[in-house]
Amino acid sequence: MDSDYAIRFTIRGGRIARYQIFEDSLLIAMARHSDAIARQARLNEVLYGWDDSGCGRTIIFLHGLFLNRQFWAPVIDRLGEGHRCVAFDMPGHGVSPWLNGLDLDGIADDLALWIVENGAAPATIVGHSQGGMIALRLAGRHPDAVKRLVLVNTSARPEYPERIDAWRARRGALLDTGS
Template sequence: MRLNTIAAGQGPVVVLLHGLFGAAGNWGSIQKALAERYRVLALDLRNHGASPHAATMDQADMAADVAETLAAEGAVPAAVIGHSLGGKVAMALAQAHPATVLRLLVADIAPVAYPPSLRGYVAAMQGLALTPGLTRRAADAALAGAVPEAGIRAFLLQNLRLDLPVPAWRFGLDEIAAAMPALEAAPPLGPPYQGPVLAVSGTRSPYVREEHHAVFRSLFPAVRFASLPTGHWVHAEDPKGFLALAEAFLSE
């Protein structure tokens, strides 16, 4: 599948992959900064943003989408940066298509299976009545019981189109709901990726723990670890710190 791509800058290629419920535009300030030195491609994963919707959504398919898109863009090999689900897809890409990936930065995710902690968000969004005249305030109030964090509700509601006669979700919500077990799973195993890898985690995030480091090393022997004083959204909570790590890694 060819993915929607936002491109900026010239130079060596850097690819940005967003997380679950996100979109290419989430990388705005990071992409703009990196574009001063690189050709930066931010991709909408399948069933997200302006990319096509598809009934299947496992990590291998999503990695194949990225490989196909980069080949079509003449953007191989590339340095790949992925956050959360985008990090899982980036890891799957590096293992299945190693010639595509020059180096890999994985932001606050590990190559392990995760519990179904986000399915409540999906159910809440599926339960939102998409009726004409729906306002963002009313949608926010409807989600508040299942999604108590205002910042997360705002992030999810970026995907709600209220400009249509009948409101609709921009992403493929039903497809995402059906795919949650596959998305929660560990990335598909392949031969260890031998290229340089930087795993960046947030010190206040539960997603990457010390015991995950051994799993990283078994699949990515050249991995190094770094952390920032953030929660899960490392690049959004500390963009300067994230950029400093990313630019140093990319320039090696």
């Protein structure tokens, strides 16, 4: 019996970082290909990872709590040509490590710096959940950096100080146990 095989390589730093072997046509068709370039930069002592793809007006995607930039991949894939799509890993998620003392205002300030330094202003900011809370702060603190906001399942409320310790404990438990 014959089968089709495909091998998909992910290259980082000129080396194979990961490979996947797909067998049969259905799995080959389901293999996601992305032309996004994975990048990293340090902004105000925080290391951010992001994917950058396409050309045109910039749309920046900010994921919610306990997710990473891959959350936006299906949306970015459907946007097609005509947009520059940038999806960030928020600090403490994906390849972006957490920095103690960082808050949502600090992240918004970092993103504003990135927008200015990369000539992306004004950008459309799409934020999901906590990413939307960061997007609101970004627009409020740096209105020249933002053309429009798209908020998905987010809240405009401030973070309550009494909840922060509980969130940190939940985050620690999740990272320690994976559930």
